[in-house]
Amino acid sequence: MNNADAQSAYFQCVQLKSGHSGFAAGSHLGYYTNVHWLNILYNQKLTADTGYGQRAIYIEGIGTESGEGDSTYGMGTGRGNTGVVRKTDKAVAMLVAAIKGYLDNLPDASSCIIKELQFDIFGFSRGAAAARHFANRVFSQDQAIIAAIKAGLGSIEFSGTPGGKTRFLGIFDTVAGIGTPVNGFNPHSADTGEVNIVLRPGVAEKVFHITAQHECRFNFALNSVKPAWPELALPGAHSDIGGGYNPDEYEAYFITRPQFETVTFSTPDTKTRVYQQACEQLSAMDTWPAIGPLLQALEINIDTWHDERMPADRYGMPQKRSGAAAVTTNFK
Structure with a gap:
């Protein structure tokens, strides 16, 4: 096939x-994003004697709804019923069942005192914008969150912050991309409308942002958290960082930019100037901090190719257009 x-x-x-x-x-x-895998890995089996309990809540991505077709409006603008703000509303609504579910399985829950409710929040792309917006709702002690916590706890005594606190905010390559009437429904604008992604001091105990070093930013404009919070740029494009590529997808991609040279047809492709340049570039990359360590885990070859559809030179000798580049083939 x-x-x-x-x-x-x-x-x-x-x-x-x-x-x-x-x-x-x-x-x-x-395919599944890294947020999905973090949700799977989140430890929900802490025993009562540890003094801690954890529950995971997963919210679908912006513009999507479980079991439904994708929303053109939600995907295009980040707004509407499947937009960023509505996804945080859905998270608030699911808090009640998550808290009740934990307490229902807690021995002697009625005699417990809950000292604090903390949030660990993760998100990728527009989901990272939703994570930041939700963290701001917690920070501002949003009344809907306070009400959800009260409803979930019922008669259980709670001595903590009414709307909880954010312990950790972990985000992958935030791209809010919000289209509003004010910015002409242009998702490339820095205007995020009602979506609050500004992370002020105290919004969380810890914040960590991983970004895509090689993304083309016109279509995926980054909403950085620097200099207020730590941010790490890693090699790759948007979904290399946040996930979503099918692991069975086989792809060949260039490590160096392809270069071309016109040579006589009898010249071996491995004897061209561009072939030698590709070898030198690959060797030099070992010293590049952004990519050098990754090269050790990849199988890389200098690939060559040529186009025979070239006119003869002035002496009547056949010519070809020869190309060369460092290439790796890898399963994502």
């Missing part, structure tokens, strides 16, 4: 499973 046939079969499988096709199936065609 060639790539086109495999892709067609994959699209058909997604349509049969989700009931959606075309734009509405966009998120169904992707």
Whole structure:
């Protein structure tokens, strides 16, 4: 089966499973993000004798809803029923069941005193914007959050901060991309409308932001947290950092920029000037702090190719256009 046939079969499988096709199936065609895996890994089995308990709440990405087709408006603007703010509303609504679920499985819960309720909040892309907005709602002691905590606790004594506190805010490559009437529904604008992503001192005990060092930022404009909070740029594009690439997707990609040279047809591609330059560039990359350590884990080759559709030189000798670059093939 060639790539086109495999892709067609994959699209058909997604349509049969989700009931959606075309734009509405966009998120169904992707893979799980790192936020999903963090949700799976979050330890919800702490025993009562530790004095701590944890529950995980997962909220779908912006523009999506579990079991539903993707929202064109939500995807395009980050607003509406599947927008950033509404996703934080959904998280608040799910707090009640999460707290009750924990207490229902806690021995002698009625005699317990809950000293504090803390949030660990994670998000990627617009989900990172939602995580930041939710952290600000906690920081401002949002009345809806206070009410949800009270409803979840019921008659259990609570001596902590009424709306809880944020212990950790971990975010991947925040791209709010909010389209509003004020900015002409331009998601590339720095204006985020009602979405509050400003992280002031005290919003959380710890904040850590991982960003994509090689993203093309016109389409994915970064909302940085520097200099107030730690931010680490790692090699890769947007979804290299936050996840979402299918692990079975086989992809070849350039480590160096392809270069070209016109040579006589009899010249071996490995004897060209551009081949030597590619070798030198790859060797120099070992000293680059942003990519050097990663090269040790990759199988990299200097690939060559040529185009024979070239006119003869002035002496009538056949020519070719030869290219070379360092290439790696890897499963994402």
